[in-house]
Amino acid sequence: MSTGHGADRRPGPSAPPGRRALRRFVRRRPAVVALVVLVLLAAACAAAPWLAPYPPNRQDLLLGPVPPNRSHWLGTDELGRDQLSRILHAGRISLSIGLAVGALSTAVGTAVGAVAGYAGRRVDQALMRVTDLFLVLPGIAILAIALERLGRSPAVIVLVLAGLFWMYVARVVRAEVLSLREREFVEAARAVGASGTRIVVRHLLPNVVGVVVVNAALAVAAAIIAESTLSFLGFGVQPPATSWGVMLADAEGYVATPQAYLLYGPGVAILLTVLSVNFVGDGLREVFDPRTAPR
Amino acid sequence: MNGPAAAASPVLRVEGLSVVLPGPHGPVRVLDGVDLRLDAGRTLGLVGESGSGKTTTALAVMGLLPPSARRTGAVTLGGVALHTADERTMTGVRGRRIAMVFQGSLGALNPVMRVGDQIAEAITVHRRIGAAELRDRVHELLSDVGIPDPWRRADQYPHELSGGMRQRVSIAMAVANDPEVLIADEATTALDVTVQAQVLDVLRRIQERRATAILLVTHDLGVVAGLADRVAVMYAGRIVEEGPVDALFARPGHPYTAALLAALVRLDRPVPPGTRPVAIPGSPPRLDEVPPGCAFHPRCPLALLPEPCGRAVPEAQVATPARRVACHRGAEVLSGRLDPLPVEQRAPVAATVVSTARGVGPASGPPLLEVEGLVTVFPVRGGWRRRVVGRVEAVAGVDLALAPGEALGVVGESGCGKTTLARSVLRLVEPTSGSVRIHGVDVLRAERATLRRLRRRAQIVFQDPEASLDPRMTVAAIVAEPLRIHRLWDADAPQRVRDLIGMVGLDAGHLDRYPHELSGGQQQRVAIARALATGPELLVLDEPVTALDPSVRAGVLNLLADLRAELGLGYLLIAHDLAVVARTCDRVAVMYLGRVVETGPVAEVFSTPQHPYTQALCSAVPVPDPAVERTRRRILLEGDVPSPLDPPSGCRFRTRCRRADERCATEVPVPTDRGGGHLVACHHPGPEAGWGS
Numbered sequence: 001m002s003t004g005h006g007a008d009r010r011p012g013p014s015a016p017p018g019r020r021a022l023r024r025f026v027r028r029r030p031a032v033v034a035l036v037v038l039v040l041l042a043a044a045c046a047a048a049p050w051l052a053p054y055p056p057n058r059q060d061l062l063l064g065p066v067p068p069n070r071s072h073w074l075g076t077d078e079l080g081r082d083q084l085s086r087i088l089h090a091g092r093i094s095l096s097i098g099l100a101v102g103a104l105s106t107a108v109g110t111a112v113g114a115v116a117g118y119a120g121r122r123v124d125q126a127l128m129r130v131t132d133l134f135l136v137l138p139g140i141a142i143l144a145i146a147l148e149r150l151g152r153s154p155a156v157i158v159l160v161l162a163g164l165f166w167m168y169v170a171r172v173v174r175a176e177v178l179s180l181r182e183r184e185f186v187e188a189a190r191a192v193g194a195s196g197t198r199i200v201v202r203h204l205l206p207n208v209v210g211v212v213v214v215n216a217a218l219a220v221a222a223a224i225i226a227e228s229t230l231s232f233l234g235f236g237v238q239p240p241a242t243s244w245g246v247m248l249a250d251a252e253g254y255v256a257t258p259q260a261y262l263l264y265g266p267g268v269a270i271l272l273t274v275l276s277v278n279f280v281g282d283g284l285r286e287v288f289d290p291r292t293a294p295r
Numbered sequence: 296m297n298g299p300a301a302a303a304s305p306v307l308r309v310e311g312l313s314v315v316l317p318g319p320h321g322p323v324r325v326l327d328g329v330d331l332r333l334d335a336g337r338t339l340g341l342v343g344e345s346g347s348g349k350t351t352t353a354l355a356v357m358g359l360l361p362p363s364a365r366r367t368g369a370v371t372l373g374g375v376a377l378h379t380a381d382e383r384t385m386t387g388v389r390g391r392r393i394a395m396v397f398q399g400s401l402g403a404l405n406p407v408m409r410v411g412d413q414i415a416e417a418i419t420v421h422r423r424i425g426a427a428e429l430r431d432r433v434h435e436l437l438s439d440v441g442i443p444d445p446w447r448r449a450d451q452y453p454h455e456l457s458g459g460m461r462q463r464v465s466i467a468m469a470v471a472n473d474p475e476v477l478i479a480d481e482a483t484t485a486l487d488v489t490v491q492a493q494v495l496d497v498l499r500r501i502q503e504r505r506a507t508a509i510l511l512v513t514h515d516l517g518v519v520a521g522l523a524d525r526v527a528v529m530y531a532g533r534i535v536e537e538g539p540v541d542a543l544f545a546r547p548g549h550p551y552t553a554a555l556l557a558a559l560v561r562l563d564r565p566v567p568p569g570t571r572p573v574a575i576p577g578s579p580p581r582l583d584e585v586p587p588g589c590a591f592h593p594r595c596p597l598a599l600l601p602e603p604c605g606r607a608v609p610e611a612q613v614a615t616p617a618r619r620v621a622c623h624r625g626a627e628v629l630s631g632r633l634d635p636l637p638v639e640q641r642a643p644v645a646a647t648v649v650s651t652a653r654g655v656g657p658a659s660g661p662p663l664l665e666v667e668g669l670v671t672v673f674p675v676r677g678g679w680r681r682r683v684v685g686r687v688e689a690v691a692g693v694d695l696a697l698a699p700g701e702a703l704g705v706v707g708e709s710g711c712g713k714t715t716l717a718r719s720v721l722r723l724v725e726p727t728s729g730s731v732r733i734h735g736v737d738v739l740r741a742e743r744a745t746l747r748r749l750r751r752r753a754q755i756v757f758q759d760p761e762a763s764l765d766p767r768m769t770v771a772a773i774v775a776e777p778l779r780i781h782r783l784w785d786a787d788a789p790q791r792v793r794d795l796i797g798m799v800g801l802d803a804g805h806l807d808r809y810p811h812e813l814s815g816g817q818q819q820r821v822a823i824a825r826a827l828a829t830g831p832e833l834l835v836l837d838e839p840v841t842a843l844d845p846s847v848r849a850g851v852l853n854l855l856a857d858l859r860a861e862l863g864l865g866y867l868l869i870a871h872d873l874a875v876v877a878r879t880c881d882r883v884a885v886m887y888l889g890r891v892v893e894t895g896p897v898a899e900v901f902s903t904p905q906h907p908y909t910q911a912l913c914s915a916v917p918v919p920d921p922a923v924e925r926t927r928r929r930i931l932l933e934g935d936v937p938s939p940l941d942p943p944s945g946c947r948f949r950t951r952c953r954r955a956d957e958r959c960a961t962e963v964p965v966p967t968d969r970g971g972g973h974l975v976a977c978h979h980p981g982p983e984a985g986w987g988s
Contacts, residue, residue: 183763184757184758184759184762184763185762185763185764185765185766187718187723187755187757188764188825189765190723191721191723191750191754191755192750192754192777192780192825192829193746193747193750193751193777193780193781194776194780198780202765202776203767206765206767207765207766207767288767289766289767290766290767290809290811291766291809291811
């Protein structure tokens with residue numbers, strides 16, 4: 001009832017769109033905090049060889065599992081390995097797999113969805129059947145075969161996980177593009193003489209950024225969890241290398257024991273990452289939408 | 296409209312009604328001290344633009360405001376105080392003593408329930424009634440609202456009925472329990488004029504028969520003129536003027552009412568040459584940003600600033616016993632001492648502008664646009680293999696010609712193919728056959744490169760300005776895009792963008808805005824600037840002012856007239872509103888079911904229509920003059936537009952035409968010249984007087 005009538009009363013923001021977007025992001029406290037957390041986490045993991053107080057795989061069988069104390073901040077596991085050091089090293093694998101899978105699946109999914117939605121008809125039918133095919137594939141079985149055949153390097157894990165995740169983004173982007181395509185501003189662009197590529201790149205994609213960013217954040221989180229499932233089943237990263245998922249899986253047996261502290265480190269790390277990615281995604285979504293007023 | 300219950304006793308009284316709704320930036324006062332009085336068996340027109348609070352008033356009376364709303368003031372229905380009533384009491388009142396008809400007739404009906412059952416439900420929720428009696432009552436109601444064959448219709452689902460039929464069903468549901476008050480909230484806004492005329496007729500008959508009091512909520516002063524006894528005008532949550540319909544139309548007391556009335560174009564009188572519609576500057580305020588003092592003062596030609604208009608909210612003054620005007624200068628205006636429309640606004644445009652705008656005829660030079668035998672067919676797909684199961688001939692053989700600098704209006708009701716025609720001409724939809732030439736260049740056979748060059752010369756402005764602008768682009772980027780696409784972006788281009796923005800009446804301060812930061816009128820101006828960026832000679836205007844508020848329309852139409860005069864543009868203007876075409880165009884083409892039935896100079900076609908359909912169309916448009924509107928003879932069309940999937944043979948209008956004979960069923964009428972370029976495609980053309988009433 002009260003939309004669309006703001007005549008000249010809003011003071012005109014005069015900065016160029018890029019700076020306005022940045023300003024909008026900076027005003028969103030949770031997103032900024034989350035970004036800082038994420039950057040710190042990533043930096044700490046990247047610097048693990050120098051930061052970690054102990055080598056990640058140094059065992060101290062005589063020490064055994066000890067709860068957090070002054071020399072082992074997060075305690076040690078049953079082999080006497082320092083938890084903090086292991087988390088930092090594991091984070092390198094978990095974070096890179098999560099971010100890489102998020103980026104890759106989003107890129108593929110967005111491209112497939114945009115093309116299917118804009119081209120329509122046969123192209124749409126073909127691409128969507130392929131998408132459906134991927135959706136009904138028994139993911140774990142495929143993973144197992146692929147990893148057996150291609151080796152268990154992180155790169156293969158990323159490729160396989162991205163191959164299992166892109167469909168969700170594709171479906172959402174396609175649906176969004178299908179409705180955007182019918183909007184008059186797309187027709188106006190065609191009437192002006194814009195090519196199909198220009199319409200997709202300049203008009204459609206910027207308008208789906210919101211859903212894409214949210215889905216990308218979900219994909220990052222899902223990939224970190226999925227990697228742990230894989231590792232649990234024995235298809236993920238192999239010892240002595242470890243990941244947050246592997247550590248969590250290893251510690252599962254200690255839930256109601258004095259060694260429950262083993263769950264906290266990797267658990268909190270995963271939680272922090274997933275939450276941060278979500279908050280950053282949320283902030284980005286709002287930044288890309290000029291309709292959300294700068295606060 | 297004097298119903299049988301002529302005794303003036305108020306059945307509904309609203310006193311000091313204020314409503315505050317929570318908004319994102321704090322509470323918003325959407326209604327401020329609204330007083331209304333509706334007498335038994337009478338009709339009160341509640342007129343206002345979007346955001347004026349007219350719908351909120353209706354909902355507040357019904358007790359249907361959202362729970363977060365805070366309401367103060369009194370609502371009394373026949374002695375019962377509704378503002379203190381609890382929800383149980385209100386449930387008993389709603390639908391039994393006050394009923395409401397909404398705008399969206401499809402959304403108001405349950406799609407999975409037969410219409411007969413829905414009407415029956417409206418009755419049974421309020422009283423016990425036997426099955427046989429109930430069935431009879433439903434059929435009686437259906438025939439009361441003019442639905443033929445009620446026995447069959449009662450067993451149908453909403454999607455099987457046309458829009459007009461569904462709205463009649465809504466009315467039948469509303470009057471099922473003989474309510475004392477019927478609230479019609481924009482009940483005819485979504486309908487075509489000929490269907491609107493039918494539905495208004497139903498309301499009129501219902502009132503005569505049942506002495507129902509009607510609160511007619513609308514933005515259309517023409518609708519009010521024919522139906523209402525009294526009129527209340529709302530602006531920014533307040534009643535600015537209230538009075539008997541004749542007096543208010545004859546002598547408005549508030550500058551806003553005066554401006555709204557002056558902005559209307561009457562079809563029954565030709566537009567005097569050289570006159571311009573009055574444009575009210577600015578646009579209606581958002582309710583969270585209502586100006587202090589009189590809310591209308593920033594747009595008012597009479598405002599005394601700063602005192603009193605900019606400071607004090609004007610009280611409703613009782614001017615004459617029957618009239619109230621909430622304006623600091625209302626008394627002066629009503630007494631005739633002050634003219635609410637200052638001279639410069641009514642002055643005719645400069646003679647040069649007039650001569651170019653109205654004087655360019657088809658004779659000057661080769662045609663800008665030639666359309667011959669244009670056919671656009673849409674396949675209808677069905678079944679799981681999406682095979683073509685039918686075809687809709689949206690445009691079924693249209694011939695048109697447009698000279699440089701000429702404005703041709705295309706009018707018709709929804710589904711007549713006028714929008715498809717507009718898009719086909721620019722090849723935004725692919726026509727099936729025929730030819731379109733712009734300056735002799737064949738559009739339909741043009742290669743990619745040729746088409747791109749043509750796009751520079753022919754542009755389009757769409758109906759919904761908000762939808763036609765990319766929400767992620769700034770105004771500057773939107774206007775610059777055509778220049779970039781056509782590689783016209785050079786050192787002078789930024790200046791060209793600024794010039795374009797100035798040309799459409801905006802300023803450089805708007806360049807960094809996003810579309811959602813602009814009002815509807817401003818958005819449409821941006822769309823026009825974009826269309827002008829490549830320097831076209833032809834503009835296709837697809838319902839350019841339909842989505843705008845009435846007080847904003849005149850400004851955009853004036854702009855279009857000025858641009859045409861200055862730039863020598865040719866316009867192909869698509870509109871369902873005949874008044875827009877009467878005001879803007881030199882010639883008009885009337886379409887029915889994909890074909891042009893009549894074409895000729897605007898003044899001639901609208902004053903002496905020769906085709907029976909044009910006659911019905913013209914007669915269905917409400918005239919904003921109560922005296923004329925009440926007495927004039929109306930040609931009501933029977934039934935609905937036939938399905939375009941299976942159009943009638945021969946003349947497509949014959950199924951609803953009173954002059955139809957066997958010849959009309961077998962032979963497609965060819966357009967014949969009735970003199971002066973006035974072409975009519977009818978076997979029995981002739982002026983209206985020639986056939987029975």
